[in-house]
Amino acid sequence: METFNIEKEIRDLESFPDEKYLKIIREVGFVCDRCGKCCTSEFNDHIFLLDDDAQRIIDNQGREYLRPAPHFDLCDNLGRFYVMGYALKTKPNGDCIFYTGSSCEHYENRPRICKIYPYMLHREPDEDGNIDFRQIGGLDEHGLYHNEIGEEACKEILKTVKEYESGFLRQQLGFIEEIEKYFKDNNLRINKQMYDRMMRLYQKGKAIEVYVFYKGGFEKEVITPVQIS
């Protein structure tokens, strides 16, 4: 795994011109009308939690609202999965566990990814595979657009987006560094065939162990498909 690219992305993110991003925020003029669409699996795959989000949810609502973020990063030769953080649990229909069907049960205390959505500032490919910084997700698919956003509010959005995106990358970097150390200390190897085999068993209902990177170390979770559906 390559830490250099992540370090470079952090530098590029931090030096992304503020004025360019402020212009985008002003032009998009997004206002959340609490339609709740972004809280459903129809729009978003999962709600990833930075460590401080996960800690806040554990303190306020309880650990039972968390699950290992899906799409585990890797598997070791003993069949244990590893992932870079927690996500919010979902309901059987895929909606966020805090979504009531019309609003967020903990709107004021929602995770940071929910606060910044649909703003983003990370590199990803477009439909033609061209990789560049993307700034807005789900444009014109929900909420209200072309509103006038005050200058201070624009600056606050910019600050929060940069904080979230760099927090995400730093968590990813910490995960990779800890994986290298943990695997070396415990004489483990990354095993792709084992990943596929264990995933097939998991999909048939077998419980699996997932080591979640949290606050610099790994938390062991044992999950079955029922628990994360």
Ligand code: SF4
């Ligand atoms: S935490 Fe709240 S705002 Fe975030 S996805 Fe869940 S219901 Fe929506």
